[in-house]
Amino acid sequence: MEYMTKAAASTDEPQWLTAEEQRIWRSYLHATYLLEDHMDRQLQRDAGMPHVYYGLLVKLAESPQRRxxxxxxxxxxxxxxxxxxxxxxxxxxxGWVRREDCTWDKRGQFAVLTDQGMEVxxxxxxxxxxxxxxALFDRLTPEQQKSLGEIMEIIAEGLQPDEAGADLPWLR
Amino acid sequence: MEYMTKAAASTDEPQWLTAEEQRIWRSYLHATYLLEDHMDRQLQRDAGMPHVYYGLLVKLAESPQRRxxxxxxxxxxxxxxxxxxxxxxxxxxxGWVRREDCTWDKRGQFAVLTDQGMEVxxxxxxxxxxxxxxALFDRLTPEQQKSLGEIMEIIAEGLQPDEAGADLPWLR
DNA sequence: GCCCATTTGTTTAATCTTCAAGGACAGGAC
DNA sequence: GTCCTGTCCTTGAAGATTAAACAAATGGGC
Incomplete structure (x- = not known):
């Protein structure tokens, strides 16, 4: 099977990926997978939690009152x-996070970073x-770093919050 | 907390990320997360399986004998x-994959893509x-596509198979 | 006050991933 | 042949993620 490539596009065939596009896409998948895996293992080993959880602690640490x-x-x-x-x-x-009730909205809960969490x-x-x-910055030239940032912002922009219009191309 | 940035590096402080590096890193995390999520949802909806499983079927489809x-x-x-x-x-x-015993190595198993799997x-x-x-190619210029490919190959290269030497910087 | 739609956050069950352990076979040393 | 080590693949349990359903509280319209 040719997966996503197509030698020549005939009538209303899906627009398959060119060989070059396919190469890029596979590189992307491979690299992002390896990097995420790498970060996950490092944090699991050194901090006892997956990358996403670490990110949560960071967000809390950056917030006023750590909450x-x-x-x-x-x-x-x-x-x-x-x-x-x-x-x-x-x-x-x-013991890294504590919950606290919200005073003025009884449905609400705060997540609070504990001292112990801060220490971790x-x-x-x-x-x-x-x-x-x-894994990343030491291997890229300044130009590549800049380019990477721009590209990632474009990608994210296209997939934003609710993806409104993502499959409504006529709204784009 | 300043997370990863540092105004000025003092003696044997870890080498924190600059504001710019941090911006790039967060863009990277955000974009790759959104895109993977996007692909997962699309495939879960349209094919009833996560992206990784789809990738397995693709690999099988591309292999001789589909196995x-x-x-x-x-x-x-x-x-x-x-x-x-x-x-x-x-x-x-x-019913999308079938297992078959390997004749010449009784420990071995083949994974075989079924016709039904092929159809899916x-x-x-x-x-x-x-x-x-x-989500990707339509939003990037040809130069950006090329750059993305190069960058991703560099990243993957650095994290290859066993990551030998990944945390043995003196071997690099 | 009374309704009702919305927001907030949790819960359950199903699915997926990881980790550690283990069974079965292969292949070489002896 | 026996022993040993390594490879191939599976298993079970624990952890993480998702989707759907849910209770509680809010906030507005009336």
Missing amino acids: LRMTELAMHAKITRSRLSHAVARLEKN LRNAAPGHVATVRN | LRMTELAMHAKITRSRLSHAVARLEKN LRNAAPGHVATVRN
Whole structure:
């Protein structure tokens, strides 16, 4: 099977990927998979949590009072509230995050980074940064770094929040 | 907390990320997350399986006799044998893949793409390609596409198979 | 006050991934 | 042949993610 390529496009055939596009796409899949895996393993080993969970602690650490409403945290981290609920349950069990009721909205909950969580973050951060450097920035020229940033912003822009119009091409 | 940035590096501080590097890294995380999520949803909706499983079917479809030894398939798809075992079990239950014993190595198993699996692939491919186009190639200039390919190859190269020397910088 | 749609966050079950362990066979040393 | 080590693949349990359903509270319209 030719997967996504096509020698010549005939009438209303899907627009397959060229050989070059396919090469790029596979490189993309391969690299992003390896890198995410690499980060996950590093953090699992050095901090005892997956990359996404680490990201949650970072968001909390950057917030005033080291606290954020669940929904806000979910939005910042771009994950669903459901996933966040599970994640915070786990982080709470580890003593790295604490929940607090919201005074003025009785439905609300704050996720609060504990001192212990802060400590874990402090210990893990250097290794994490070093890993990012090693795997990414040290290998790219300044131009490539710049280009990577631009490209990633374009991609993200096209897939934004609710993907409104993503499959409504006439609205684009 | 400043996460990964640092105004000025003092003695043997970890080499934090500059504001610009941090911006790029976050764009990368955001974009790759959104895109993978986007592909997963598209395939789950249109083909009833996650992106990784789809990739397995593709690898099989591209192989002679539409079959591959488990270990080979795992290596091609860059996943662990364990993960592959579970995945094939699921695909087998769906009737898209069949297992066959290896004649000359009684430990061995082939994963074989069934006609039904081939059919699923055939039906899903156009939508999948269109999604990739929409989300990625249609938004990038030819130069950006080229650059993306180069960058991704560099990243993958640095994280190759066993990552030998990944945290042994003196061997690099 | 009373409704009702919406928001907030959790819960359940199903699915997927990872990790550690293990069974079966292969291939070479002896 | 026996023993040993390594390879091939599976298994089971624990962790993580998703989707759908849900209770509680809010906030507006009336």
